[in-house]
Amino acid sequence: MTNSISEGQRQANRERALGVARSGYNFAYLDENTKRMIRRAILKAIAIPGYQVPFGSREMPMPYGWGTGGVQVTAACLTPDDTLKVIDQGADDTTNAVSIRQFFEKTAAVATTTHTHEASIIQTRHRIPEEALSEGQILVYQVPIPEPLRFLEPRETETRKMHALEEYGLMHVKLYEDISHHGRIATTYAYPVKVEGRYVMDPSPIPKFDNPKLGGNAALQLFGAGREQRIYAIPPHTQVVSLDFDDYPFDPGHWEQSCALCGASESYLDEVITDDKGSRMFVCSDTDFCTSRTAAQEDAGKSDRASNGEGAA
């Protein structure tokens, strides 16, 4: 993905990419044929929203469960002009995010950022950024288990047939079990959705809080499952509906608290234990969102003080 950048910048990017090649890696680690194969799977996935496309997942230099599916999708999408952001649970500075970001800095020499709006590709584990995404951006999800029906029907041959024939009663059995055991739909992450009125899809283990952002999103959303060798997609501006019952409608949840750092009341919060005595605070899980707000408030504070000072003078 390329934003409007200067020809000079473009030239510099290419030279950096060539530098990677001279170091022995192909650009973005995967060889060109593999990337072509993955791109074909991605195109098919975009053409059939929510459908799981099989692909020949490669061994990556990291263990399964660390985002090998997402990494391969990202590698197939990257160009030298892209700007990459990697988050894990909303944070740019956790181990998984840092190591994947470094992986692509090393193998593709692309620019990286922590700012959501600056990124052309965002690889994520377990969150959708709070800030609204825009057209031209790609959100790549790391997916551990792509099959939403597996919980109740372990046979892959059978689940494929159920998708093909749109036999989705079983998904509601899962929600029924939730309500009967917990009095409400207790599924709080990987909450199943129906895409464009056709395929039922596992949105990866994002909190159900993020589900409303799946539908009608301006960005392209790609899902990669490395161990399970599946890619699926939600194209921009696609209808995505969270499954529910008439008398137990989908509820994304909310917090009584606001973020202790930035004061946000509409973001997804993490509970942080601050000492041995059980003191706790709630803070935004999206670190970029939180720091941007805090910075803006500080700026506003400074200018307030400045204007106050002027007034006093």
Add this chain to the structure above:
Amino acid sequence: MTIRIKVEAVAKEFTLHAQGGVRLPVMSDASMEARGGECTALIGESGAGKSTLMRMIYGNYRTQAGRILIEHQGRSVDMASAEPHEVLEVRRLTLGYVTQFLRVIPRVPTLDVVAEPLLAVGTDIEAARERARALLTRLRVREALWPLSPLTFSGGEQQRVNIARGFAHEYPCLLLDEPTASLDAVNKETVVTMIEEAKARGVAVIGIFHDASVRERICEHQIDVTRFAPQSGAAA
């Protein structure tokens, strides 16, 4: 009264495959009829074919030749050639059968065993049970037994449950195979009275009664089935 059951030139033989396929003719050219409001007794010594003929009329035994016509819902059904579902319809609505044997699903309470033929013709469950209670009371089956399965009862009690079941729905035609065989005098009198009441309603009754006094009292006709024995069989 009108003819309700008409047996026309029927024949019956058994093929015993276990004995090299030997064919055993037991009846040929048997004809008889039964009219509404009358009782016809089948007589003849044991093994002469009384029960066999009765089972053929009920469609329980197959018939090799001839016709067995039953007046059913304004038309005539040939039990010898009717489709299974037609035979079942005749049995459900028109033709009752009291055998010496009680065949029921274990565990079903006596009251429901008796009420069942009524439920099968669409009577609502309370009315059916009410009628069952009345019949069981009349036949002196102790109320304490009603919630139990009749399979654990004595022979006489089972027989009375069987009779109650056979009389629950008012079939236009009734087949009675030794209905009074194992009953004491008091209960026998009750059953004979019930048969007389059925006749008064216009029911056509065919019965096997070992007791000559019963036959004399209720039967207009007596048919000796020995005369239906095949000639060759009689000669053998």
Add this chain to the structure above:
Amino acid sequence: MIGAELLRVEGLTKHYGARIGCADVSFDLREGEVLAIVGESGSGKSTLLNCLSAQLEPSAGTITYLRGDGAALDVYGMSEPARRMLQRTDWAFVYQDARDGLRMSVSAGGNIGERMMAVGNRHYGAIRAEASGWLERVEIGTDRIDDRPSAFSGGMRQRLQIARALATKPRLVFMDEPTGGLDVSVQARLLDMIRALVGQYNLAVILVTHDLAVARLLSHRMMVMTKGHVVEQGLTDQVLDDPQHAYTQQLVSSILQT
């Protein structure tokens, strides 16, 4: 009460290579009619049941299902989605082993509710109320609604399987030895229950059993199979009391009388 024609089977044949599963089976079945298929193990009765219930494609022959609206459907000629839809709406299957017919990791209520949800019921309260009603009908305490079948006895599991099968009010139910493998007392209770439900909902049933007593108590008609062939069929009491074919005579004479 026996009603209109429901199923028409013509020349149904299944070969396993040179071996015959079942050969040239033809019959009609009507609404409310219970047909027992009896025979020893290996007689082809299970093969026939699987072919009839659209779980095993026959080598030859046709099955026509006459839907409630009068449409005549060629069971193996229709598309797979249509066939699977039929299997979970108008039809139902009760297996000998309840574990084959139940989801063991799903609660009793969820098991009963699955077919309702599969046909688009999306009201939790309504589904649960219906599931409760079915538990009562099969004599399982409604306080067990959230328990898994793994916590149930064999007889209860089988009753739950029947409730699950009947929850969407099918017109035709296939049963494969539904009382097999159960204690005698449990069997009696189940037979009674099946017979009551069959009568109450006017179900057509095709029942496979090797137990002639079960066939006598439950079925209106029976077919006797041996070596893949139907050797005799007719009214149940007629076939059992006046068997014509050598095999049937042998079968009837070899059962224990009680």
